[in-house]
Amino acid sequence: MDELEWLKENSPSTRPSRDVTRRHRTQLRAAIAAEGADGGPPRRRRRPQARARHRVLVTTAVVVVLCVIGGVVVALTSEGGDDGSRIGAPAASGATTTAPTECSGPPPAQLAIPSGFNTGRAGPAAQSRTAPTSTQQVTTWTSDRATIEQRWPSDANRRPWDQSSLAPDGVSGIADDVTVDANGGAHRTLLFGFPNQPNGCETLQITVYGADAATVRSVSDGLVSSPFVSPEPLVTTSRAATAIPEVVACEANATASVTVDATTATATVDGTVTAAAFAGPTEAFASFLAGEPQLFQHGYDELRLAEGSVAYVKQVRPGAVVTAVHVTAGATGWSVHDWGASGC
Amino acid sequence: MLTRRVHRVAMATLAVGMLTIGSSALMTASSAPRAGATCGGVANPVTITHYNAYNTLVAEEVAGYLGTTCNGDYRYTGVVLDPVTDGSCAYANYVEPFAYSATQGVSCTTGAWSAYDYIDSIGSNSVLVSVRPSYLSDNWTTSSGY
Numbered sequence: 062m063d064e065l066e067w068l069k070e071n072s073p074s075t076r077p078s079r080d081v082t083r084r085h086r087t088q089l090r091a092a093i094a095a096e097g098a099d100g101g102p103p104r105r106r107r108r109p110q111a112r113a114r115h116r117v118l119v120t121t122a123v124v125v126v127l128c129v130i131g132g133v134v135v136a137l138t139s140e141g142g143d144d145g146s147r148i149g150a151p152a153a154s155g156a157t158t159t160a161p162t163e164c165s166g167p168p169p170a171q172l173a174i175p176s177g178f179n180t181g182r183a184g185p186a187a188q189s190r191t192a193p194t195s196t197q198q199v200t201t202w203t204s205d206r207a208t209i210e211q212r213w214p215s216d217a218n219r220r221p222w223d224q225s226s227l228a229p230d231g232v233s234g235i236a237d238d239v240t241v242d243a244n245g246g247a248h249r250t251l252l253f254g255f256p257n258q259p260n261g262c263e264t265l266q267i268t269v270y271g272a273d274a275a276t277v278r279s280v281s282d283g284l285v286s287s288p289f290v291s292p293e294p295l296v297t298t299s300r301a302a303t304a305i306p307e308v309v310a311c312e313a314n315a316t317a318s319v320t321v322d323a324t325t326a327t328a329t330v331d332g333t334v335t336a337a338a339f340a341g342p343t344e345a346f347a348s349f350l351a352g353e354p355q356l357f358q359h360g361y362d363e364l365r366l367a368e369g370s371v372a373y374v375k376q377v378r379p380g381a382v383v384t385a386v387h388v389t390a391g392a393t394g395w396s397v398h399d400w401g402a403s404g405c
Numbered sequence: 406m407l408t409r410r411v412h413r414v415a416m417a418t419l420a421v422g423m424l425t426i427g428s429s430a431l432m433t434a435s436s437a438p439r440a441g442a443t444c445g446g447v448a449n450p451v452t453i454t455h456y457n458a459y460n461t462l463v464a465e466e467v468a469g470y471l472g473t474t475c476n477g478d479y480r481y482t483g484v485v486l487d488p489v490t491d492g493s494c495a496y497a498n499y500v501e502p503f504a505y506s507a508t509q510g511v512s513c514t515t516g517a518w519s520a521y522d523y524i525d526s527i528g529s530n531s532v533l534v535s536v537r538p539s540y541l542s543d544n545w546t547t548s549s550g551y
Contacts, residue, residue: 228542234454289460313513326513355515383492403492405513
């Protein structure tokens, strides 16, 4: 047997034996398992991962679509806000998708109803084109020339403030211009924002209706200047004093602000009065104040001076007297003799 | 493999959550009612007032020269009133958030109206306005369309 014949007889079979095939299968399975454990991308495992990515994409798309739809709904339900529309304009409908806010107790301030109006009744004004909700407190006062309607809280689309936008030390107001209606009548809406109220109860809404714009403007201007009854009495304290304190000059004369210095300012003002006599000093003082609307109308300290006269002084902060009115006794009674005040 | 998948799902959820919160905030901010002030939009002049804690009017601001302001040209003319003798001027303060803050108008004589201008060269035709005496805090409202 030569070498070629030996090789022919002992050459490896082209068909592997069963043992070899079994061994190769076992090795292949082990290799596949090892690849999977290493995190490699075996072809047969692509399909589940693609499915997972597909799920994430679909979920994201669904959420984005829901966000857009929700935003559109929110925007639509917020329509009718005063941005870009007249504050006093009647809403197209009394219906609203905003949950009505119910505010317990009386409104935060008592409206100062001008003389000539009746005592008021519950319910909206006849001219109102927006029906109040069942949770709004609505009162209407009527005179022979105008109607005043109060709503608390205000209509849902007339709430320019929330508690975060109202400082605790004052009350804010916004007054629309007078609107002449198609029927020739007119109306004007005033909004007042009160701090320290429950959410949704910050705004008091006043609408003045009248037969013409001039009437509505006259009545509403009065309410802009003096909208509410002051909770402060005319005289808050009374004590003996040796002298009338000096009134402070207008702050424009005491600060270094360029803006303020560039503005015309009056330091102080004063005057001597020949006024009618009254039975008591307080009555004389009250009568004087009624003719001086630029002075505070409430919250004065009464100072009883040694020589028998009385001074009424107003302080906006301790030690800062801005108004002093001197009342003296004469043969016919008490009358204002002289007064002084800050110029601003 | 399972850990990576969970991580990816978590990241996707986080991204979606942030997108949701962001878009909701954007929608809320853009749709929240804004206060009308010196101009409550084009051709809508309004009056803003400030009262003290006892309901006394202490500062007032009104759009002036009607027909030439609140007309969308970014130039506002207003008048401010010091209505009461309190030792303080009445100030009209303006703020463009993160860009501008100044007193634009001031009246320092009781009962006197004082005119002022505000020319807006910053962003949109909108600004925050407050009118008050020096001893009270600002109550900001939005003026737009001036």
